[in-house]
Amino acid sequence: MARKQRNTNGEAGTAKRMTTAEAVLGTLLAYGIDTIYALPGIHNDDFFDALARTAGREGAADIRVIHPRHEQGASYMALGAALATAKPQAYCVVPGPGMLNSSAALLTAYGMNAPVLALIGQIPQDDIGRALAYLHEVRDQAGILARLVDWSARIETPHDAPRLVAEAIRSMFVGRPGPAALECAIDVWGRAGPVGEQALLPVPQPPVDEEAVKAAAKRLGAAKRPLIIAGGGAQEASAEVTQLAHDLQAPVMSYRRGRGVVSDRDWLSVNLPLGPELWAEADVVLAVGTHLHAPLLHWGYDHDLAVIRVDADPEEPARLVKPAVALIGSAQPILRRLIEVLPAHNARRPSRAEEMQERHARMRGRLARLEPQLSYLAAIRAELPEDGIFVDEVTQLGFVSRLAYPVYRPRTYLSPGYQDNLGWGFATALGAQHARPDVPVLSITGDGGFLFTASEMATAVRHRIPLVTVLFNDGAFGNVRRIQEEKYGNRLIASDLANPDFVKFAESFGANAMRVKTEGQLRAALRRGFAKRDGPTLIEVPVGAMPSPWEFILMGRVRG
Numbered sequence: 001m002a003r004k005q006r007n008t009n010g011e012a013g014t015a016k017r018m019t020t021a022e023a024v025l026g027t028l029l030a031y032g033i034d035t036i037y038a039l040p041g042i043h044n045d046d047f048f049d050a051l052a053r054t055a056g057r058e059g060a061a062d063i064r065v066i067h068p069r070h071e072q073g074a075s076y077m078a079l080g081a082a083l084a085t086a087k088p089q090a091y092c093v094v095p096g097p098g099m100l101n102s103s104a105a106l107l108t109a110y111g112m113n114a115p116v117l118a119l120i121g122q123i124p125q126d127d128i129g130r131a132l133a134y135l136h137e138v139r140d141q142a143g144i145l146a147r148l149v150d151w152s153a154r155i156e157t158p159h160d161a162p163r164l165v166a167e168a169i170r171s172m173f174v175g176r177p178g179p180a181a182l183e184c185a186i187d188v189w190g191r192a193g194p195v196g197e198q199a200l201l202p203v204p205q206p207p208v209d210e211e212a213v214k215a216a217a218k219r220l221g222a223a224k225r226p227l228i229i230a231g232g233g234a235q236e237a238s239a240e241v242t243q244l245a246h247d248l249q250a251p252v253m254s255y256r257r258g259r260g261v262v263s264d265r266d267w268l269s270v271n272l273p274l275g276p277e278l279w280a281e282a283d284v285v286l287a288v289g290t291h292l293h294a295p296l297l298h299w300g301y302d303h304d305l306a307v308i309r310v311d312a313d314p315e316e317p318a319r320l321v322k323p324a325v326a327l328i329g330s331a332q333p334i335l336r337r338l339i340e341v342l343p344a345h346n347a348r349r350p351s352r353a354e355e356m357q358e359r360h361a362r363m364r365g366r367l368a369r370l371e372p373q374l375s376y377l378a379a380i381r382a383e384l385p386e387d388g389i390f391v392d393e394v395t396q397l398g399f400v401s402r403l404a405y406p407v408y409r410p411r412t413y414l415s416p417g418y419q420d421n422l423g424w425g426f427a428t429a430l431g432a433q434h435a436r437p438d439v440p441v442l443s444i445t446g447d448g449g450f451l452f453t454a455s456e457m458a459t460a461v462r463h464r465i466p467l468v469t470v471l472f473n474d475g476a477f478g479n480v481r482r483i484q485e486e487k488y489g490n491r492l493i494a495s496d497l498a499n500p501d502f503v504k505f506a507e508s509f510g511a512n513a514m515r516v517k518t519e520g521q522l523r524a525a526l527r528r529g530f531a532k533r534d535g536p537t538l539i540e541v542p543v544g545a546m547p548s549p550w551e552f553i554l555m556g557r558v559r560g
């Protein structure tokens with residue numbers, strides 16, 4: 001049965017009879033989503049059955065289901081896929097405990113502006129909010145989700161499904177990018193009704209503010225000591241940031257989320273430890289897609305410093321300090337225009353190559369005491385191809401990687417941003433590797449963080465995900481232990497760990513596993529791991545206590 005109706009876009013279209021689940025899947029496919037990271041349960045059985053019925057059907061494009069062993073695996077994998085591709089990714093879990101199990105990754109997706117769509121089950125529609133003690137019922141699930149994401153809604157009819165999916169996906173790219181959530185009740189997924197065609201919804205771009213671009217060009221053009229700071233919002237504007245850096249002879253500082261925007265082969269690319277001295281000297285700062293958390297909150301600010309902000313979120317620039325100029329929108333079109341306007345205002349600028357190389361050399365000398373972290377990172381960098389993706393963790397090697405692991409391309413260094421949530425790495429890296437089978441993905445982890453999601457080794461084997469994980473085993477929550485030793489008179493508490501035999505553990509799932517001691521052995525093991533493309537590899541490196549990196553991360557006031 002098909003009848004003409006107006007779809008919610010106002011376009012006349014041919015309505016087809018289908019279930020809510022079918023309507024959701026059709027719209028996800030129209031948006032190019034071909035995988036859903038999903039853990040089933042009765043609330044979503046009709047949705048999973050719709051997935052089963054489309055799988056392998058002649059003429060129907062499939063959505064692949066990757067089913068993890070815990071809901072946090074579903075949401076972290078969707079997050080990793082989103083970070084590695086910059087494209088929308090989806091996960092689906094049951095309500096209540098399933099939703100809450102997935103929530104740390106949703107929170108991280110919010111912090112990282114990652115386009116993750118959460119599809120969450122619900123109790124029977126008419127009983128939502130009545131506290132009747134249904135399976136998986138949680139008070140105000142919609143309210144919980146609304147605190148975690150900027151855009152959320154509930155699908156209540158098949159007719160509404162395509163529009164809501166389209167609006168959810170659009171919302172993930174409007175203003176501050178980030179996750180969105182859709183709930184759907186147990187009795188709505190399988191309900192059938194007429195569903196109209198849904199056009200893909202364009203993402204509106206705010207027009208580039210010409211006056212503000214001119215003001216920014218004048219300030220930057222006249223600057224004596226310009227500095228650029230690149231955050232996650234600059235990842236899509238690598239060529240533009242690099243060009244501006246050279247036009248201005250301005251160093252570009254990045255730390256976690258902005259790494260790779262400018263290649264570390266470029267002497268203008270600098271890392272956090274050089275940040276305070278450059279910030280102290282700067283007269284004009286161009287901050288692209290960053291909260292400027294450390295500079296404004298910790299390094300200080302005074303009226304001799306003009307800060308120009310480029311941000312997708314109109315609320316962001318004035319949150320801490322009123323900027324000299326605010327440019328609102330995606331970085332790429334704004335910076336392209338700035339590159340066009342700048343030459344009319346730019347001073348003649350001799351190369352700062354020599355000065356910057358001297359600064360780099362001095363900082364390398366200071367960082368050199370961070371061993372064995374630097375040598376292990378050098379072994380990884382030597383084996384991971386230039387376009388290979390490195391997934392950071394909250395561990396000793398991770399902290400030093402943020403400061404000193406060279407990154408050459410955008411989106412090849414995934415770091416959890418300000419949530420810095422231990423245990424995100426392994427499952428996030430699995431999602432990244434699943435979404436980017438064309439490049440090797442490497443996850444580093446400590447023994448503490450690994451066991452947060454180690455059960456996903458089963459998922460990696462089941463779905464043949466060729467992720468290589470390097471686990472640095474010090475038998476401790478090492479970072480916590482060092483703080484207890486140094487700051488709390490060696491009163492150790494809750495920081496020692498009883499571990500499994502990690503090699504046997506991984507092998508028992510059917511994974512490839514090795515234990516290595518030296519950097520040379522690590523390189524050989526990495527080569528073997530990257531060559532194996534039909535399943536996961538775990539490389540354990542037993543280590544002792546490592547020197548603290550914190551003096552290079554938490555730095556004090558330098559101005560104001």
Ligand SMILES: Cc1ncc(C[n+]2csc(CCOP(=O)(O)OP(=O)(O)O)c2C)c(N)n1
Pocket residue numbers: 394395396397420421422423445446447448449450472474476477478479480
């Ligand atoms: C979700 C979460 N819980 C707790 C912490 C606090 N934390 C930071 S580092 C750390 C220990 C990490 O241990 P491990 O993974 O073994 O790395 P190591 O420091 O030993 O290299 C802990 C508990 C955190 N960052 N995130």
Ligand SMILES: [Mg+2]
Pocket residue numbers: 446447448472473474475476477478479
């Ligand atoms: Mg440890």
